[in-house]
Amino acid sequence: MTRYLRLTLLPLAMAAIAGLGGCVTSTVQEIRESATGMDATDSIVVLGRRGRPRTGETELDFVSCVSRNMGSGSNRLNVIDEQTFTDALFPWFEPRTAPVNTSDLPELMAIPALTARLDELGLRYLIWVQGSTKRTESAGSLTCTITPGGAGCFGFLTWEKDSSYEASVWDVRNGISAGKVSSDATGTSYMPALIIPLPFIAPVRSSACSSLANQLKSFLIDET
């Protein structure tokens, strides 16, 4: 009976613990500079800013997360994958050559092959994502010991992560800036350990990603 209870309750307890996580607070803001709107054939691309030597750059998986979220769910948009886009328009969106401001767009659009390729792709909006997720605070200690009799950990760890991202939306067809959307998220994760460490992870970056993607969707679709 005890064995039966142990076999039944242990997975339930583990599942319940796994379902828990640290709390995340997120804030989304937008600045609109011009009206937006999309036709069924229009597409968008989300690009990470790749700076020159050692400046911070957005994580690849954050860019693909925003891209994926904008291309799925309700109000899904036609999203071109970042690598597909940079390959199709090579070398004009490489770190050395990528436009920095919308004022660089007219010069780019003067290249006939590039304009033709953009028309082929149906690109309407180009979204540059900048920012990163950083660990801002951490405390506690955790010690793991391996002995001939077994292994175990003891202690308590806590850390805080801060995500801060900004997306600049460029209207490629009109060569202007449509606006900016920013997403900030903060969350604290915990890891108590009494033989087995149990992580309660705050999904800070994924929360910032889904907030940014949802806000970008409504920013592009709502004609204001």
Place this chain on the structure above:
Amino acid sequence: MASVTAMIGAPANSTFAGSRESSRYGLRSKAGRAALLIAAVGVLTGCGGASVAVPTSFPIPLVEKLPLKMGVYLNPELLAYVHNEKLESSGNWSISLGDAQQPMFKNLLTGMFDQMEFVADPQSPPANLDGVLVPNIEEVQFSIPSQTRSDYYEVWIRYQFKLYSGDGQLLADWPLTAYGKANERNYGMQSNQQGLQAAALAACRDAMAFFTIQFQGVPPVKDWLAAKL
């Protein structure tokens, strides 16, 4: 901060949970467990260098093609180029660039010129060619995050280009330094391998991008193009 304590020192005949099979292969011995722990720590920390080859898939530049028939000569040293370096306390590192050169220059010249072909000798090329390009890698440097206290693997490749006319005369000789970087945070535990490879690939793409935008502006090339077009 997390700390890991490993207590290795139990006698080989202790009651450590393990099968006779593991005992036979030495896992119950001090040395066996020490080796396992060192290997595990090595995997976790990603130390110990890396050996990478640059992928051989490159895009074709999207530019207006020059109406020229261009040859390209890739010498055997370039096609076998490997940069090896031993870093103090970070192991042996190797970046193989040779295999990537042929697809890289094929796509680069296919995008930039009406026709391109590989030639066996730049100084006596086939009669139908307007010119022959000869690239060479002069130097490769790289840095890893622990050296620069940053999140980045960085790779620099210094190329030297020579342009020969259709009758084998040297027209131009100029350097090109390409740079690529990759954030270690994108690659998790395998960051040495994948990060260095991504940085090397980025440097090769940068070489292609730089060449595309620079070629027509190199003074002797500019004069040659003015006479040809």
